[in-house]
Amino acid sequence: MHKTFRGRYLLLNSLCVFAFVAYTGAQNPQHPQPQSNRYAAPSPAAQTEQQNFPPQLLDELAAIKSAALEDDYAYRQVAHLTENIGPRPSGSLQAKAASEYVAAELRHLGLEVRLEEVKVPHWVRGAEAAELVEYAGQVPGTTQKIVLTALGGSTSTPIEGISADVIVVNNFDELKALGRERVAGKIVLFNELFDKQKAAAGMAFMAYGEAVRYRGTGPKAAADLGAAAALVRSVDNADYRLPHTGWSFPAGIPAGAVTAEDAELIAHLAAQGKVRMHLTLTPQKVPDETGFNVIADVKGSEHPEQVVVVSGHLDSWDLGTGAIDDAAGVAIAMETAELLQRLHLHPKRTLRIVAWMDEETGGSGSQTYARDYSAEFSNHVAAIESDAGAAHPLGFDAKMSPKAAEALRPALDVLHSIGANLLRESNYPPGADIAAMSEKGIPALGIMQDGRTYFNYHHTAADTLDKIAPASCAKTPPRWP
Numbered sequence: 001m002h003k004t005f006r007g008r009y010l011l012l013n014s015l016c017v018f019a020f021v022a023y024t025g026a027q028n029p030q031h032p033q034p035q036s037n038r039y040a041a042p043s044p045a046a047q048t049e050q051q052n053f054p055p056q057l058l059d060e061l062a063a064i065k066s067a068a069l070e071d072d073y074a075y076r077q078v079a080h081l082t083e084n085i086g087p088r089p090s091g092s093l094q095a096k097a098a099s100e101y102v103a104a105e106l107r108h109l110g111l112e113v114r115l116e117e118v119k120v121p122h123w124v125r126g127a128e129a130a131e132l133v134e135y136a137g138q139v140p141g142t143t144q145k146i147v148l149t150a151l152g153g154s155t156s157t158p159i160e161g162i163s164a165d166v167i168v169v170n171n172f173d174e175l176k177a178l179g180r181e182r183v184a185g186k187i188v189l190f191n192e193l194f195d196k197q198k199a200a201a202g203m204a205f206m207a208y209g210e211a212v213r214y215r216g217t218g219p220k221a222a223a224d225l226g227a228a229a230a231l232v233r234s235v236d237n238a239d240y241r242l243p244h245t246g247w248s249f250p251a252g253i254p255a256g257a258v259t260a261e262d263a264e265l266i267a268h269l270a271a272q273g274k275v276r277m278h279l280t281l282t283p284q285k286v287p288d289e290t291g292f293n294v295i296a297d298v299k300g301s302e303h304p305e306q307v308v309v310v311s312g313h314l315d316s317w318d319l320g321t322g323a324i325d326d327a328a329g330v331a332i333a334m335e336t337a338e339l340l341q342r343l344h345l346h347p348k349r350t351l352r353i354v355a356w357m358d359e360e361t362g363g364s365g366s367q368t369y370a371r372d373y374s375a376e377f378s379n380h381v382a383a384i385e386s387d388a389g390a391a392h393p394l395g396f397d398a399k400m401s402p403k404a405a406e407a408l409r410p411a412l413d414v415l416h417s418i419g420a421n422l423l424r425e426s427n428y429p430p431g432a433d434i435a436a437m438s439e440k441g442i443p444a445l446g447i448m449q450d451g452r453t454y455f456n457y458h459h460t461a462a463d464t465l466d467k468i469a470p471a472s473c474a475k476t477p478p479r480w481p
């Protein structure tokens with residue numbers, strides 16, 4: 001079935017970056033050879049740079065970059081995870097199958113692989129439908145359909161649904177000002193806008209961070225005031241009337257996300273008078289399941305006890321097939337190992353590929369790792385996660401000391417030719433699954449990618465393989481008239 005891809009230069013655009021820094025981290029030669037230098041008096045910084053990045057290492061990094069640009073291994077992994085296995089919500093059969101698949105593939109590459117058990121929540125989507133049944137100017141005998149989806153952790157309405165008045169708030173302060181008296185028994189809609197201008201200007205993840213807190217804690221805030229149900233405006237950068245699901249703090253009431261268009265509709269009608277909705281959401285929380293983190297080592301040749309973690313998360317939401325979130329990240333991590341094996345490169349430190357389970361619904365996979373491996377954290381040299389899609393790589397978000405960031409500069413220079421040479425220092429962990437390690441002081445890196453369209457598809461039915469453009473790694477060539 002992989003024949004389809006043969007002969008095309010398919011690559012997962014960020015893998016070159018990933019493999020690259022992983023290998024850099026895993027090297028750091030202990031006995032650098034003195035380098036001849038035609039400049040009379042090299043500065044101490046230049047000397048350190050040369051010691052850390054001798055010509056052989058720079059050659060190897062360039063070889064990794066070239067090999068990554070011509071390889072379709074990562075793309076084939078994403079294709080299998082998304083199209084053959086499908087959506088991989090925590091606790092699902094597909095999530096389990098995905099763990100087994102990734103483990104088998106990495107064993108096939110010659111890695112030491114273990115599947116580590118993780119207790120994961122299991123929540124199953126049910127029916128989801130809504131319509132406005134009373135509003136200003138309503139044509140008798142008609143209703144207005146509302147497009148929505150349940151948020152992870154939502155409880156169920158009765159099978160026949162509920163009917164309640166809708167109140168629209170723009171923020172938590174407005175909700176608080178209404179008070180229990182006006183909120184109790186109602187359906188609360190949080191109409192927080194996703195800042196599309198920020199996204200267009202390259203700050204999509206910042207826009208997401210601002211808007212997503214209503215999805216995260218809005219339902220609980222509404223429930224605390226006695227609301228019958230809570231809805232949020234989808235955290236959404238596009239205009240395709242797609243609802244975006246996602247995790248929400250358990251609130252004990254039905255909770256959903258309406259499309260941005262439907263949030264506008266409800267807000268406009270609510271400004272004209274009473275709006276009443278019939279809402280049916282019947283998801284179920286079923287017993288916890290056993291899931292698996294896949295942990296696979298390329299043992300270091302000189303310092304096997306020292307570890308560089310390279311990772312992505314294997315679970316996904318259920319609406320789409322989890323291509324950009326985050327089969328891409330897992331495939332990028334897998335490709336890192338594949339490239340090193342294929343090029344017969346032997347990192348001095350252990351390169352640990354991790355495919356995390358349950359990033360989306362609570363993070364039990366990374367929490368289990370942090371619990372089981374905390375004694376070894378002093379030997380964790382760096383932790384890397386890819387969880388920002390598969391668009392053009394720009395460089396890295398890094399939480400590490402300025403000195404450590406500076407030490408990576410020669411590696412970044414090699415990435416200049418593909419435009420992935422930025423290093424943006426971050427005050428917060430650049431990946432949910434590596435947050436615990438980052439907070440313990442382990443240098444942490446996330447791939448910084450072009451995120452301008454990421455939130456068009458994120459957590460929707462449209463997060464599918466076709467959203468990954470395999471050839472977007474290179475810089476755009478100049479256009480001539």
Ligand SMILES: [Zn+2]
Pocket residue numbers: 313325326359387
């Ligand atoms: Zn993700």
